[in-house]
Amino acid sequence: MNDNFVVWLDQVHRTYRSGQNNVTALDGVTVGFTKGSFTAVMGPSGSGKTTLLQCAAGLDRPESGRVFVDGVALQSLSETKLTELRRERIGFVFQSFNLVGSLTAEQNVGLPVRLAGRKPDSAAVRAALAQVRLADRVGHLPSQLSGGQQQRVAIARALISKPKVLFADEPTGALDSTSGREVLALLRGLVDDGGQSTVMVTHDPVAASYADRVVFLADGRLVGELVSPTAQAVAETMTRLEFDSEKPGSGVRS
Secondary structure: OOOOEEEEEEEEEEEEEEOOEEEEEEEEEEEEEEOOOEEEEEOOOOOOHHHHHHHHOOOOOOOEEEEEEOOEEHHHOOHHHHHHHHHHHEEEEOOOOOOOOOOOHHHHHHHHHHHOOOOOOHHHHHHHHHHOOOHHHOOOOHHHOOHHHHHHHHHHHHHOOOOOEEEEEOOOOOOOHHHHHHHHHHHHHHHHHHOOEEEEEOOOHHHHOOOOEEEEEEOOEEEEEEEOOOHHHHHHHHHHHHHHHOOOOOOOOO
C-alpha cells in the first residue's frame, strides 16, 4: 500500500444474493484514494459504486480482498474495533441527510459524540457548524432549515470527529441545483483549505467536475479515470459507459 493513500482497496470482491442468482457488485477492484484529495466515483446504475463506498468505509465487508483506511487493515478488525474506527476516523454523508427531526442543528452535530458515550464539546460543535457556514443556525430544527442547510448540518456532523476521510453518497441528489452547488463548493473548500480527504459517489457530471479525479466503474470493475475533470469530459465518458452497458451480452447491469 502506498503511504500517500488514505484509503486503499486491493482485489476487493463483493457478491450479493438476488433471488436464485448471485450478483457480483465488485469484481476484483483495486483502487487508492490519495490523502488530501477529492475523488468522485461514477458508473452506470448497478455498476457497484455504492458498494465500493460502503466497503471502503467499513459499512460492508467484502468476501475477499483487502481494505485499508489510514493504514489500518479493516479485514483484521472485530466488529467492535471496526465500529470504533468508523467513529474516530471516518465521516459519512448520505443523500437523505439522516438528521433527527426533534434535535437542533447543534444537537444533531453532537449526536455521534453522545452515541460514543461522551459529552459533546459545545465549542467544537459550534466550530463545525461555523465551518459549514451555519453558525447562526445552531438552535434551528431540521424542519426550519432548507435542504441545502440540512445537508450542511449533516456534513458538520460527519466532521465533528475530524475524520481522516469523508465519504459522501450522492450528497446533492436530494437538492436543487443552487443548493447542490453550495454543498459541492463546501466540499471543495474542505479539501482545498483543510486538506480533508473526500470520496464522493455521484451520477452528476457537474458534481464530479468539482473533484480532482473521477474513477469509473462498470460491471463491478474499474474501467477508467479522469484527472482534473470537466463536466463535459465526464458526461462523454458516462454516455459511452451507458451505451456499452446496453449492448447485448455486455454483462453490465442496468
